[in-house]
Amino acid sequence: MAIRILGENSSESSRADFVNIRISGEETARNKKNTEVTLKDIYNVCDFSGLTNITNQEIAQAEMLIEKEVLVGVISIKKQIDILHKKGYKIYYISDMYLPETFLKEVLTEQGFWKNGDKLYISCISGKTKSKGDLFDFVAQENNINFKQWHHWGDNEQSDYKIPQKKGIHAHLIKHRFSNYEQQILKQDLFPGIYINQQLAGIQKATRLSFDSLPQLNLGVNITIPLLVSFVFQILEDAKQSNIKHLFFLARDGFLPFFIAKQIQPHYPSINLQYIYTSRSALYFPGTKSAEYNDIKEVLGKLTGKKLKELFIDRTNIDISEYISDELSCKIICSEKEGEELLIKLYQNEAFKNKISLEYIIQKGLVTKYFIQTGLASKSKDCAICDIRGTRKCHKIINQILFNAGFSQVKGYYLEVTSDRVSMHKGDYYFSIFYSERYKNTHSSLRYLNSLYAVIEQYFCATGSQRTIKYAENKDGIIIPVYEEKSEYKYGKELCNLHQEIAKRYIKHYINNKLFLYNKELQIYIYNNLYRFAQYPYKTDLQPLTKVRVNDNKFHYSTLVHKYPLINILKKDMGINEWPRGSLVYTIYSYLGEKLGRTLLTYIKK
Structure with missing residues (x-):
């Protein structure tokens, strides 16, 4: 709210003062009353005059608007309420809350929780509270309810469980805990300014609880999407500073980052985003000398x-x-x-030499035409490509093809580049978050990222779509991608669809809470969870990975993670295209259970 009122260019000091005044105002208002305070009571004792000319009434309205934007209904609770409504039950919503009744009813209605006949009781109107117990008495008397016939659900152990239980109400404690990764974010209070780690953990939890429970959900909400959203925000910001006007995301790994960038694009209107169909198979052959x-x-x-x-x-x-x-x-x-x-x-x-020479000339010409058609081939020096990870060979080939055809070379954006990557040459600039040689020989948790490449490519960025293997020209003169037969992947498509839905909701909260302004500061929390996942993945996170297939080429497939015989583990005999650490951990959990297995893993360094 401080940023919304004071502006995105406000200082950290002014934001801290605003937050302090608002928190202190609520404390002062509560000390003046024995019952629950109202929002008006709070703002009556706040003085923002040194920070802004906006009136307290307008700030209070802004607070309610922000509350409405960031409040997220828990899908599992909504489904239970829907069932009760269908059975003819009326729901009485009871809350110790300072926000106005009309506002709360609007939120409940907009999110589908409210039905005609339901009632709402809030402490700031009634003057009674759940925490003291008299709000339960008030509701029972007004509606002639017998406590023994009353079922109450809530998440506060004291006011929603112990107090109503003492009155004879059937109390049910709702436990929507922070996940292990969210708890880690909360524990690392590293930023001295506004409570950004609490907000980050909160939006991850809110996003997670807005979905039905799925095996893939926890990993998507806590690791995959925070990592990629942070990455995309950073490259768009760099592209803006570098005067990049056209950013091309390379198939297939670039699809989810492209989707995320499209959600963020309103913040970067000067950058045109495009998804282009290519692959190593489509580039290496026509890109050779x-x-x-x-x-x-x-x-x-x-x-x-x-x-x-x-x-x-x-x-x-x-x-x-x-x-x-x-x-x-x-x-x-x-x-x-x-x-x-x-x-x-x-x-x-x-005959073979003639065949391969002719095919080489054809494909080289078609690739060049495709780059011209998509706009990647330009002389304006304002284009860049985005890939997830690799050796930068594709980047080098793209730039060679463009240079040989008389066009400007393009900048490259990567989440990770490998130690055997193509070195930077004139006009061949690139940006990367991770550099694999920096964690290969370290003794810290960073080194576990070294074997995570298959997870990043085959799980985080899964699309399930067909692989481009070359190009062809149709009857209208349009260059179209030619796909590998039977390269579609149902599980990959389902995973990609889920990741897109998670991304939409997560980005909405990330933007509404203005966390993008702290994108760099938040990366330490996001990366730390990535390191923890790479070193000590939880069993619930490994199970979805056992369904992912990986391959060295179109003829040989295996699964990303699977249980190995102990003899293979001892001999370190595991597939090179799989995630060895993941399979090691999954195998240990299978034999010893997760609790004992995690203890043992602290002694296994590889």
Whole structure:
């Protein structure tokens, strides 16, 4: 409220004074009355004259407006009330509250809790309180209710449970506790100004309780969405300062950040946002220097343990079946030398060389046309791309293609870049939050982020959508993405839909509470929870990850987290594309239970 009244450019000192005056005013008003105070009583003793010319009456109205914006109904409670309403019951809402009756009734009505016939009793009107017990007596007498027939629900152990229970009322204590991650935020009171950690924990809890209980909900509300919202706010702010006018989010990892950016865009109206279809498969082949042996070998990557046919389909979308025998193309390559010999043999086939050279020219031309079509290819030097993590090879390829076609290179935004990334060159600038080499060799909890890359890519940013493998030109001359067959993923789509819904509600609270003004200060709380998840994930957070499939290429899939035999754990024999720490923890929990397992994990450093 201090920011709303004093303005977003107000000083931290003036905000602190405003908050102090409001809190002190309520204390003073309560000391003057034996019964519950009203909002008017509070503002009668507040003096904001040194901070603003806005009247106390206007500030009080603003407080109610803000309350209406930030109050969130608990979905589980609403469902119980809906059932009672359908059965013909009337609900009597009873509250020790200073806000006006008309205001509370409006909120209950707007959020679907109120039905004709319901009643509202508040202490500041009746002069009686639940905490003293006389409000229960007043309601019972006015409505001729027998305490033994009365069921009361509330979340205050004293006034909603013990006091009504003593009167013979059937009291039910509602326990909507802060989650483990939210409690961590509350414990870390690191910022000396306005209570931003309490607000952050509060909006995470409010967002969580506005949904039905789901296995994926806790991780989405407490880790995924706070991380990505903070990231997107930071890159949009940097883009604004860097005079970026067009920001392109790369498929598929960039979809959720793009969705989040669209929700935030009203705060950055000068930046145009776009989602473009691309992938490593769609860029590596046309982005290499040539279709000759050495360049294609680099595109194919590591050969050992792979099949040449699968590698070519995955990296170039070319089927080599007609150019080399199935015996050779489908055999598992035992060494890099053997793979190189097979590749040399393939390049001895002139028909293959003609095929790959022609396909290379076609795809290179189509990629360039696609960049021009989307607006990424520009000479105005005001474009940038956003990806989640990686080596920056795609960024380098995009800039090479743009430069060779006579267009300006673009800046890159990343959540994380790897230690084997492409180094920055002239015109090839980038921004990143995390740099993997900084936590690889540390003994702190940061080092557990090193193996979290698969979770970030395959779970946090899951879309379930098809993967772009190349481009084609339709009859109207429009360049369209060509998708990998059967690459849609139902669970990924469901997860993405949930993350979008969480993001919409979380961002609404983040903006209404003006927390975006403290985005950098809040990152320590958000990152700390990410570190805790990476090191000591809870069982409830691991269960959704057991349904996520990951792959090295289109032919080989496994799950992100799963239970291993103990022999595999002892030998550290786990899939490279999975989350090893997650599988280790999940396996330990499966054998020992979560409580004992978490104790044991404090002694396991890897």
